[in-house]
Amino acid sequence: MTWLEVDEDSGFGIENLPYGVFRRDGAAARVGVAIGDRVLDLAGLGEAGLVEDRGWFAADALNGFMAAGRTAWQANRARIRELLTDARHRDAVAPHLVPVADVELLRPFEVADYVDFYSSEHHATNVGRIFRPQGEPLMPNWKHLPVGYHGRAGTVQVSGTPVVRPCGQRKVAPSDAAPSYGPCLKLDIEAEVGFVAGVPSSPARPVPPRAFRDHVFGFVLVNDWSARDLQAWEAQPLGPFLSKSFATSISPWVVPIEALEAARVPSPAQDPAPLPYLRTDEPWGLDLRLEILINGQPVSRPGFDGMYWTPPQQLAHATVNGASLRTGDLFASGTVSGPTREERGCLLELTWNGAEPLELPDGTKRTFLEDGDTVTIRASAPGANGATIDLGEVTGTIRPAHC
Amino acid sequence: MTWLEVDEDSGFGIENLPYGVFRRDGAAARVGVAIGDRVLDLAGLGEAGLVEDRGWFAADALNGFMAAGRTAWQANRARIRELLTDARHRDAVAPHLVPVADVELLRPFEVADYVDFYSSEHHATNVGRIFRPQGEPLMPNWKHLPVGYHGRAGTVQVSGTPVVRPCGQRKVAPSDAAPSYGPCLKLDIEAEVGFVAGVPSSPARPVPPRAFRDHVFGFVLVNDWSARDLQAWEAQPLGPFLSKSFATSISPWVVPIEALEAARVPSPAQDPAPLPYLRTDEPWGLDLRLEILINGQPVSRPGFDGMYWTPPQQLAHATVNGASLRTGDLFASGTVSGPTREERGCLLELTWNGAEPLELPDGTKRTFLEDGDTVTIRASAPGANGATIDLGEVTGTIRPAHC
CATH class of the missing domain: 3.90.850.10 (Fumarylacetoacetase-like, C-terminal domain)
Structure with missing residues (x-):
């Protein structure tokens, strides 16, 4: 269970957590994760020291993070689950949640072939x-x-x-x-x-x-x-x-x-x-x-x-x-x-x-x-x-x- | 006529001047132009203020310069011809000529599709x-x-x-x-x-x-x-x-x-x-x-x-x-x-x-x-x-x- 109010039928609950790239108010693109009707701003979490970010998330494409490999993917997903389920993180994380209705979703990665x-x-x-x-x-x-x-x-x-x-x-x-x-x-x-x-x-x-x-x-x-x-x-x-x-x-x-x-x-x-x-x-x-x-x-x-x-x-x-x-x-x-x-x-x-x-x-x-x-x-x-x-x-x- | 000794039969004379990307002694890749049996280092010419370089030439691919468009291509080519034919430029340009035998030629551009x-x-x-x-x-x-x-x-x-x-x-x-x-x-x-x-x-x-x-x-x-x-x-x-x-x-x-x-x-x-x-x-x-x-x-x-x-x-x-x-x-x-x-x-x-x-x-x-x-x-x-x-x-x- 997350500490957010997530509609369990939304299909975007804690078991999904898909990655995307978004832009808000014409600012630079960033990587985010969908949770309910929000986008969790991973670049913001990275700046706040809440997730590891080796230049992956203040980016206009997922490619950097995708190249990091399975261990990094698993660690990031586990950490996001922790941040969203442990209510002790609520105050730190909540400022990095953005209504999906307020953002523009961009092409999530640069296509190679x-x-x-x-x-x-x-x-x-x-x-x-x-x-x-x-x-x-x-x-x-x-x-x-x-x-x-x-x-x-x-x-x-x-x-x-x-x-x-x-x-x-x-x-x-x-x-x-x-x-x-x-x-x-x-x-x-x-x-x-x-x-x-x-x-x-x-x-x-x-x-x-x-x-x-x-x-x-x-x-x-x-x-x-x-x-x-x-x-x-x-x-x-x-x-x-x-x-x-x-x-x-x-x-x-x-x-x-x-x-x-x-x-x-x-x-x-x-x-x-x-x-x-x-x-x-x-x-x-x-x-x-x-x-x-x-x-x-x-x-x-x-x-x-x-x-x-x-x-x-x-x-x-x-x-x-x-x-x-x-x-x-x-x-x-x-x-x-x-x-x-x-x-x-x-x-x-x-x-x-x-x-x-x-x-x-x-x-x-x-x-x-x-x-x-x-x-x-x-x-x-x-x-x-x-x-x-x-x-x-x-x-x-x-x-x-x-x- | 160039002030270099270029074998007129080499096919790489002043009328050709093709662009490529080269690396020397393991250093970073740079853009160059072939002339005779030499490579003219355009990044070096740019640093010396001898050609216009908007970040095009200290690069591992021609893509930046290729994106600059026809006017930039024509201007660069004309300037290189001038530098190689007017003997007054000889002392300034000669240090930027590298024997092609001394360099590694790389893939010249990043292929999109x-x-x-x-x-x-x-x-x-x-x-x-x-x-x-x-x-x-x-x-x-x-x-x-x-x-x-x-x-x-x-x-x-x-x-x-x-x-x-x-x-x-x-x-x-x-x-x-x-x-x-x-x-x-x-x-x-x-x-x-x-x-x-x-x-x-x-x-x-x-x-x-x-x-x-x-x-x-x-x-x-x-x-x-x-x-x-x-x-x-x-x-x-x-x-x-x-x-x-x-x-x-x-x-x-x-x-x-x-x-x-x-x-x-x-x-x-x-x-x-x-x-x-x-x-x-x-x-x-x-x-x-x-x-x-x-x-x-x-x-x-x-x-x-x-x-x-x-x-x-x-x-x-x-x-x-x-x-x-x-x-x-x-x-x-x-x-x-x-x-x-x-x-x-x-x-x-x-x-x-x-x-x-x-x-x-x-x-x-x-x-x-x-x-x-x-x-x-x-x-x-x-x-x-x-x-x-x-x-x-x-x-x-x-x-x-x-x-």
Whole structure:
């Protein structure tokens, strides 16, 4: 129990304590931790000598603290729990609590490289059925390795930042002889869960699944905005490029791995058995429940526990070739989709590429996103001691194209 | 004429003046300019009040200076020319010249995002013929847009850094039922030319071809090391990932755009005419002659002037969707291949995927790279006043795999 009044249902109680970066009244950015409807100012606590701060917290990004490593992460989290639960600290700590409503939440870390996977079997199967109705829905490699690719790190933005509808080349009708230039006509979302590396790895030193916790700081929600018409035209043979690179949104709070320990569940059985470098005996499914809302109306509830490839497998694969990790490397899961229509994580699937429009509770219909639409993705998970862990939300509103 | 004794054939004369980052005797890194067989220490010139230095040159990367913009670049270049040609400056400047043999050349800039294109028609056609012998060699989109994808920025390394043979999943024989794990068996090079952005652009503000010089600082040579067996297995449907992400090497000297003005030539005619956002009336072919050597023996001499898509078209395309540029964004051309076998820019093409081994002048044969092989790519171009501009070289030696 904290000495603060924290709504136990808020999802931001003492078992969560996610890290973020905030700014108040135009002052310099600082690192904070969410507790209830407040932000605990870690830079202020550091100045007051209440937490160890090696230049980590009077900063505009979590990167310094993320690079400090697991021992520092655990020590800081334990100390914050102590400060918030032992009432003797109340008078010293209370001045460093700021209402979250009074601050601006910034992008929590500087993104080094951004990798996007494709790890939901339901999503990959649906996409295969939509685009290759005659063939096998999954490519031959899909059950042998977590398929992924690099995205654009420089356009990863914090939740709340608007998304300008991209312009580019696309065929308005698939049968058109030539492409035309204009606004994206099939603007979509992808509801994803990402993890961020804190501790670098060395070249030619892969990170096996058992070392996942030594390198990874925590998890965020990701909306990998996608221009489906640009993608259909551009992506052969080298994969998505402009259809993804205009914007990727992440949630402002990074939930530490430790907060998600109680959410770990077995992941789906893998057949064929993966090669040894991808194997782990530990359960690394995560019981995160996602919710997607368009203009405040729920349209889907994907479960992350059904993901075929797990985060430690993704990281082991991404480094098996000797590629090194940097602090701030972001790895997203790919669209999280479950087995039923109500659990699909993007409009491409929800509307079957526009063939089956989605009727929203307010009576309007959508195939893809319209200008002015606001998309919000939320998630929560079971925490320790019966608590709920809220991953917060990632949201964005579509602005009209400039072309 | 400079007051230094510069070998006019060195390619590093007064018309070149490329920028790099160097370290001497373990001291802190600094920015320098190559002249003949010396490095001109710009940090030292700045301290002496001989060049303007707003914190640009006592730095371990060119990023600060690259962000300063075209006016600053032009002014600095003009001032260096003045200092090196007016003998009255000799006594003041000479102490800041360091033999290049006495310094370590570092990666010249911090890479923000790394994009790799696929802009040689000869290369794309050869690859299409090798992998899809029954179909059209070029995909339908190829002549409408410069196909590209994002690579891994964190593993871009300076020339001279060894390359450890990557491990990963691949099918040893294409007919194998399942993949196996082991060292790459088809390790390859890709001889490319890259450009680096200095001045950022804003979200949703594309950079048209006419604004290329306002954003781009200069050019480097690139070797985009490639694991062809990993690539063949992993790359459907989202493109190359681990087959490229283990290492990409760049040359240590960044040649300013201004030094390459005399190398500009018309690029190949484009049919169909590109969409308006890709059009430019200015000639943007570049008459760079590349040379590829394996263990010191020339194996190919690709010409960059035959590239179908030009650098300003690549940049216009990469930003047409509103993706913003950051200082340090690196854009590589894709493999530079000419129409004849002697002008192919990778071993995949030179040996037709291993079917036609290459006989080196020393009598040894290669399909793909062997451990211990050293690959060097060089390039030169015509400069102003009849000079030769040398882009320097990008080199690397293959170390054995760790698996």
